[in-house]
Amino acid sequence: MATPESDPAMTAPTTGSPRRALILYASQTGTSEDLSLQLSDVLTRHHIHPTVLSCNELTPLSTLPTHALIFLLISTTGQGEMPDNAKLFWRGLLRKKLPAAWLGEVSFGVFCLGDTTYPKFCWAGRMVGRRLLQLGAKEVVPRVEADQSADEGTEGAFAGWVEVVRSVLRQKWPLMDGTEEIKDEVVLESKWVLEFAGADGEADGKTDGEADSKGEVDGMEIMRKLHAPRPGAILATVAKNERITTPEHWQDVRHLAFTLPEPMCWSPGDVLSISPKNFPADVEHLLALQNWTAIADRPLVLKPSAHLAPSEIPPCPISTPISPLTLRTLLIHHLDITSIPRRSFFSLAAHLTTDSTHKERLAEFADPQWIEELWDYTTRPRRSILEVLQEFSSIRIPLPRLLQLIPRLRPRQFSIASSSLSSPTSIELLVAIVRYKTVIKKTRLGVCTRYLASLLPDADADADTISLVFHGGSLGLSPSHLRAPVVLIAPGTGVAPMRALLQHRLLSPSPAVDNTLIFGCRSSRADYFFSSEWTSLQARGALQLLPAFSRDQPAKRYVQTVVRENAGKVWAALAERGGSVFVCGSSGRMPSAVREALVEVFAARGGMRREDAVKWLERLEKEGRYRQETW
Structure with a gap:
């Protein structure tokens, strides 16, 4: 058995550099991951080098005391539980043999994400904060608990918390004489960039061009037949896609069944993760807005920015890009072009237009003091990125900035509606197709349920396939x-x-x-x-x-x-x-x-x-x- 002296998790902590910081996020749907990337930009502007990881990616846990400054963005899921990508981290923190002063040299701040409609609001973030205090860490940024169901959602609470972070950094980690913060109006370098591939498949160094596409490409075929790679994914065949509400009913609810490639076992309460896909018509619209139609099918290479040292390269925003990777396949399978834009979108977009009126308006939406106006323009009418790009048509997105501007299209989870004891080779879902009109009388469609509604079952001549990933549910059955x-x-x-x-x-x-x-x-x-x-x-x-x-x-x-x-x-x-x-x-x-x-x-x-x-x-x-x- 390891003694306190020999156990690496209990060795004396080594104080990290005050110009470095660790950002850990725990996320079930991706919101805290998105906010952690925004926070990393705030730290970069203060000349603090951030390392961004999901909680479980911090391995081994014994390295935690070596970080002098840690920020944690923790979502709560289920019955006040940790998201899947933080459970190992949390179990490690709960080890009884960790000494009370284990994190004595660590300063931290916690931003909690939750929903007051759940019984244990922000419970996971609260528990992490309390445990860090028990282990001797110092809370230098007061904890904030953001309510997703509030009018301004998590965005308003995060904007206020970031200003507190800036103040703390200036007080406790001031810049050296002669060094100034990187101002908000200065655009930070992209950490991962897209480039067109050369004939040998390597990047040719060009970021735009007017080369003609090779023939006509069928966007619907790309949506239906190609699937973005995902760890643990299986390819199932659509066996049923039946509307089970009456035709005159206001809501379209589907009973879907998928035939699995081999017998599988799952527990009641487990969920299926499904990657949404953007419809070709929306993708074609964006390509036209950006004058990309002629180059939409040129092969692309995704690579870290040349200005980063090897130790500074963050995780790839698209861990396993689809093949072939082109602007068209990227927009169909990887980027959330119909999502509601965040404040960071407008901050960058203001630099991507030469129209002075557009630039001024975009900059206003990025200003924290106008957070209510941002909510009225985006969240209240559910206005999408695609619609913003149409309204501010002067925005021109350089290829290296595309992943910086438009967020990743994240999988959605659906509760499984059948037992593996009923059939281990068939799995069923019950899905309400999201379709509604906003306050500005625009029809909105859910990106994933719209895709699910379009699937053709095997009763048709050419049945669709779908990529599925199984996840444990939060019912916690015993x-x-x-x-x-x-x-x-x-x-x-x-x-x-x-x-x-x-x-x-x-x-x-x-x-x-x-x-x-x-x-x-x-x-x-x-x-x-x-x-x-x-x-x-x-x-x-x-x-x-x-x-x-x-x-x-x-x-x-x-x-x-x-x-x-x-x-x-x-x-x-x-x-x-x-x-x-x-x-x-x-x-x-x-x-x-x-x-x-x-x-x-x-x-x-x-x-x-x-x-x-x-x-x-x-x-x-x-x-x-x-x-x-x-x-």
């Missing part, structure tokens, strides 16, 4: 969850993981039939997902079905209404028979409304005061008997 009674509360597409759990429980060697499903939708006719399955299970005595149709009667009935109406059944399942409750669905008002209904049930049926009922629910959470998966 063996007891597959045996003890369950109360499943699921409005809308939240029923997807509930269906997988029910199938798993009923197809296990010892089927568990003490199942209660409280399912909510608008109408028994329009959007009652899998209704025939539920009625069949109920007829067999394997399910107690309690539907909530909110629009089928004058008084609206929601899932929380049904919880109250069936207080005795809910209390008996949880308190008398040791069951668990699962809540899945939208992260709006529903989760808090369900919690309130459960507290009322516990108080009334358990003869408790309200505060004791709240504690009883919290105890269920600690025991893993109350689980929530919302999005």
Whole structure:
């Protein structure tokens, strides 16, 4: 067994250079990663060299004390849990043999990302901050907890936190005499650049040109048949893509099934990660706006900027580029051209136009003091990068700046709606296609669900394939969850993981039939997902079905209404028979409304005061008997 003297994680820390800093991010969807790159630019302007890593990429953990200045951007996922790319890091920090002064030479700041509609708001960031303090680190930048559901989202909170970071840097790490901060109006060098490839496949050093494309290229074929490489990806065939809401219903919800190349095993609550793809029409629009149509299909090379030393090269923003890599394939598969632009987009875009009016307006959106105007222009109307480039048509993007300006197109996760016990070679999803009109009467389409809606199943002559990556879910199922009674509360597409759990429980060697499903939708006719399955299970005595149709009667009935109406059944399942409750669905008002209904049930049926009922629910959470998966 290692002694404190021989264990590398417990050796005396070595103070890092005050002109260097470590930025660690924990991200499930990519937001904190994006913000960490913005923070790295802030540090660079103060002549502090940043190293940006996901938390798990800091290996070995024993190097943590060697960094004098650390910034952590930590998102919270699931039931107050760490994102997947921070779990190893967090387990390492929790090692009991780490001494109290292990990080005594470290200064740090934490920016937390969360959503107040979840029960444990910013819990992961809070835990990391507290643990660093326990290990002797000094918090030099006060922790900020950003609420995604707030009017200004995380962007407003981050802008304020960055100004505090700047102030702290100036006070504690002042620049040497004769050295000045790099001003915001100076554009920093790109760390990774695109160049056109020469005949031998190497970069030819040119960044633009007017060479003609070789013949006509089918953008739809590129979208349908090519898939960007991803670690752990499998290629499945589309077997079903069926709309299961009525044609007149306002929402298009799809039941999708994919045939897997080999039998696989997954757990209820697991999710599939799917890479979105931009539609060729949008890509063609951007190519035309930038006068790139003629060069759209020239081969590209992605390489680190020549001004960086080998030790300064950050991770590649596109870890495994698609092949062939061209402007067209890059825009279809890798860059999020329909996303809402962040403040950093406008900061750089202001330097990419010679139109004085456009330059002034873009610079205003990049100014932190106009954050509300930025929100009104971008987030409120859901205005996309493509639309901004159309409105500010004078913007011209140099090829080396493209990855610096437009963010990466990130995978989306969807709860699996079937059990591997049902079929290990077929997997199903229940997906609501995102389509809505904004306050400015523009129709918006979800980039990933639009792609999913377009997939052709194998009933057609030429079935599509899709790239899938499996991930563990946050339901945190234990063996007891597959045996003890369950109360499943699921409005809308939240029923997807509930269906997988029910199938798993009923197809296990010892089927568990003490199942209660409280399912909510608008109408028994329009959007009652899998209704025939539920009625069949109920007829067999394997399910107690309690539907909530909110629009089928004058008084609206929601899932929380049904919880109250069936207080005795809910209390008996949880308190008398040791069951668990699962809540899945939208992260709006529903989760808090369900919690309130459960507290009322516990108080009334358990003869408790309200505060004791709240504690009883919290105890269920600690025991893993109350689980929530919302999005």
